Every structure is written in C-alpha cells, then in structure tokens.
Amino acid sequence: MKVILMEDVKALGKKGDIVEVSDGYARNFILKTKKGVEANGKNLNDLKLKKASEEKHAQEVYEAAKALGAQIDKGKIEVSIKTGEGGKAFGSVSSKEIAQEAKAQLGLDIDKKKILLKEPIKTLGVQQVPVKLHPKVTAKLTVAVTEEA
Numbered sequence: 001m002k003v004i005l006m007e008d009v010k011a012l013g014k015k016g017d018i019v020e021v022s023d024g025y026a027r028n029f030i031l032k033t034k035k036g037v038e039a040n041g042k043n044l045n046d047l048k049l050k051k052a053s054e055e056k057h058a059q060e061v062y063e064a065a066k067a068l069g070a071q072i073d074k075g076k077i078e079v080s081i082k083t084g085e086g087g088k089a090f091g092s093v094s095s096k097e098i099a100q101e102a103k104a105q106l107g108l109d110i111d112k113k114k115i116l117l118k119e120p121i122k123t124l125g126v127q128q129v130p131v132k133l134h135p136k137v138t139a140k141l142t143v144a145v146t147e148e149a
Contacts, residue, residue, distance in 0.1 A: 001020070001021060001022070001023045001026040001038065002018055002019070002020050002021075002038075002039035003018070003019060003021055003026050003030050003031070003036040003037065003038060003039055004016070004017070004018050004036055004037050004038075004039050004043055004044070004047055005017050005018075005019060005030075005035065005036045006034065006035060006036050006037060007035055007036075009030070009035055009036070016047065016050075016051065018039050018044075018047075019036075026038070061134065062134055062136065062137070065133040065134035065136075065137040066134075066137055068108070068133055068139070069131075069133050069137045069138070069139035070139075071106070071108060072102075072108065072110070072131055072133075072139035072140070072141050073139050073140055073141075075102070075105075075106045075108065075141060075142070076141075076142040076143075076144060077098070077101045077102055077105045077106060077141065077142070077143055077144070078101070078105070078143075078144045078145075078146055079093050079097060079098065079101050079143060079144070079145050079146070080145075080146045080147065080148040080149075081093060081124075081145060081146075081147070081148055082148050083124070083147045083148070087124060087147070089122050089123065089124065092120035092121055092122045093120060093121040093122075093143070093145055094117070094120045095112045095113075095115035095117045095120075096112045098110075098112075098115055098117075098129060098141070098143060099111065099112040099115060102141065110131060110141075114131055114132050114133060115129060115130075115131050115141075116129070116130040116131065116132055116138075117129060121143065121145055123145065124145050124146065124147060125144075125145060126142060126143070126144045126145075127142075127143050127145070128140045128141070128142060128143075129141045129142075129143050
C-alpha cells in the first residue's frame, strides 16, 4: 500500500514522502497513529498543492531577506561608547546595542540573534558586522564606534 507520510518516521521516510509499505503496517501503525494517509488521488493532489504553497512562501521569504540585505549593506550606524585616558574603551558594543541603533538610526528591525558578532566590539573605528538574514543571505552592516562626548 502506498502512503503519504504526515511526519517523519524513523527508517521509513520524511514528512511529505510517498512510500510503499505492507498493508498491515499501514493499517495498524501508519494510519492508526496518523503518521500518514493513504496515497489516493485526493491526498496526492493535496500534497502537490501544499508543496507548491510552501515553495512559494519560501521564495517570498527569500526575496524579502534579499531586499532587507540590500538595505543593510547600504546602511551605516554610529554607536558611541565611553572612553578613558588614551582612548581606552570602557565596556563594549554588543549585538543588542547594534540592533537597537539600527532600529533607531535606519528604521530597520533586525533581530539581535541574527547579528553574527564573534565577540563584542571593544575598539573605536569602523567595522563590518555580518547579519545572517536567511540561510542564503548574509549582509554586512557598517558600524562606526565613536568616542562619547
């Protein structure tokens, strides 16, 4: 019997796969536990429509990430930190502060978890900070760290 899996089944397949299983296994396990449905015409058509809808949604998310990435690449933000004698910085600039300044200065709502800082910025100057918006889209935000007056 052919069944369409509604969720991942170990040693059988992933969600959305069409697999051939014995009639007993299908009736007593797959269908009973709602891990899959019988692969008839209606269910196959529903699966096809669902996959098309998911692909369209994924493409829209990707396009939106590309557009936001272009805005981020053009943008530059300034962050000021306290410094002591000789330009030594007190504290640092973290991804949270970068996200807040991007919203305030550029009007871009960037999640702080998407800002890829290996470690907080502790020096004055201009740095390129990578922002991962999508698995295929990574933008570079220019951050100018200045001395607080």
